[in-house]
Amino acid sequence: MIKRILLVCLALLAGAAAARDEETDEQAVARALREKYPNTAIHAVRRIPIDGLYEVTMGSNTAYTDATARYFVFGHLFDMKEQVDLTAKRQAEQQKTQFPAQFLKNAIKSVKGDGSRVVAVFSDPDCPYCRRLETELAKLDNVTIYTFLFPLETLHPEAKTKAISVWCAPDREAAWKRAVFTGTVPKLAACENPVNDNLVLGSRLGVVGTPTLIAQDGRLLPGAVSAQRLNAWLDAATPRAAQTADGARK
Numbered sequence: 001m002i003k004r005i006l007l008v009c010l011a012l013l014a015g016a017a018a019a020r021d022e023e024t025d026e027q028a029v030a031r032a033l034r035e036k037y038p039n040t041a042i043h044a045v046r047r048i049p050i051d052g053l054y055e056v057t058m059g060s061n062t063a064y065t066d067a068t069a070r071y072f073v074f075g076h077l078f079d080m081k082e083q084v085d086l087t088a089k090r091q092a093e094q095q096k097t098q099f100p101a102q103f104l105k106n107a108i109k110s111v112k113g114d115g116s117r118v119v120a121v122f123s124d125p126d127c128p129y130c131r132r133l134e135t136e137l138a139k140l141d142n143v144t145i146y147t148f149l150f151p152l153e154t155l156h157p158e159a160k161t162k163a164i165s166v167w168c169a170p171d172r173e174a175a176w177k178r179a180v181f182t183g184t185v186p187k188l189a190a191c192e193n194p195v196n197d198n199l200v201l202g203s204r205l206g207v208v209g210t211p212t213l214i215a216q217d218g219r220l221l222p223g224a225v226s227a228q229r230l231n232a233w234l235d236a237a238t239p240r241a242a243q244t245a246d247g248a249r250k
Contacts, residue, residue, distance in 0.1 A: 025067065029054045032069035048077070048086070055090065062087050096218040097205045104146050106194035106201070108172045113142035117216075117234040120146045122202045124210040125163055125179040126156035132224035133211045134180050139227035143234065147176060148198045150210055160195060167193040 023031070030045040033056065044057040053064045053073070064073040076087040100107075100120055107120065121137070123130040137145060149167060151159030162179055168191035169175035179185045202212070206220060213221040213230075216237040225233075 026054065029056075029065065029067060029069055032067075033065070036069050049079075050077075057090075062090055097214060097220055098218055099214055099216055100146075100148070100201060100205065103148075103194075103197075103201055106198055107146035107148045108166075108176050110145045110147065110173050111143075112140060112145075115142065115144040117143045117237070118146070119143065119216075119234060120148060120214040122148045122150040122198070122207045122210055122212045122214075123180070124151050124156060124159050125149070125166060125176070125185070126159040126183070127152070127210045129224040130211045131180050133213075134177070136225065136227040136230060140230060140234075148202065149176075149195050150198050150202050150207065150212075151195065152210060161188060163195050164188065164191075164193050167191070167195065 026045045026047060030042060033040070033042045033045070040058055042056065042058060044055075046055045046057075048055050048064065052066055054067070056063050056065050056072075061074075064077065065071060076085055078085055099118075104120075117140075121133070123133070137143075149163040151163045153160050162185045165185040165188045166172060166175040166179050168189045169186040175186055205214065209222060211222070211224060213233075215221070215234065219233070219237075221230075221233055
């Protein structure tokens with residue numbers, strides 16, 4: 001009986017050793033991290049283009065460690081040749097929510113070219129960064145933009161009134177452009193408007209400031225970014241998300 005138990009133990013140890021031999025480098029680093037830091041939630045370990053370093057995702061934080069999981073580097077990693085902040089890019093990839101396909105009737109729709117790429121933008125008429133983003137959005141082609149009026153009254157006390165004026169205007173798209181670029185809005189008229197609903201929706205989707213963009217596949221992009229970056233970001237949407245967005249537009 002004892003001999004049989006010893007044989008079973010040896011078989012288990014041999015199996016564990018074989019499994020460990022088959023580990024990838026990333027799996028070995030992940031195992032070392034979990035052994036050394038059991039109270040830290042390790043979500044992912046990835047290779048990066050630097051020998052000996054691995055990217056580690058811990059909750060919303062990104063860090064870099066060596067193969068022993070002893071040394072850590074916290075901060076942003078830049079590819080100076082490509083002029084890309086690799087850490088920011090990775091963090092943006094991790095930020096996801098749900099594209100508000102069911103609430104598009106509460107947004108101002110603008111179509112350019114064939115409208116094949118779809119984006120939701122939560123924007124404030126008095127936000128200077130929203131004005132900067134609108135300048136970049138104007139440079140895009142083949143895009144459908146759904147602008148959700150999202151006034152931040154704590155920062156811009158008149159923004160909510162302006163948002164309602166824009167929504168109640170006969171030509172909402174033209175009124176929005178005038179409001180964001182010149183600060184002028186049509187005379188306030190009473191009408192049913194989705195502004196309060198948009199504030200609730202944005203908060204639920206993780207919008208904490210303006211402007212915030214949401215791609216077809218739920219990726220979040222906060223802030224005023226260049227048209228070049230917007231094009232690359234929109235083109236990165238998954239095919240399945242694109243099909244879903246096509247269905248939403250029909």
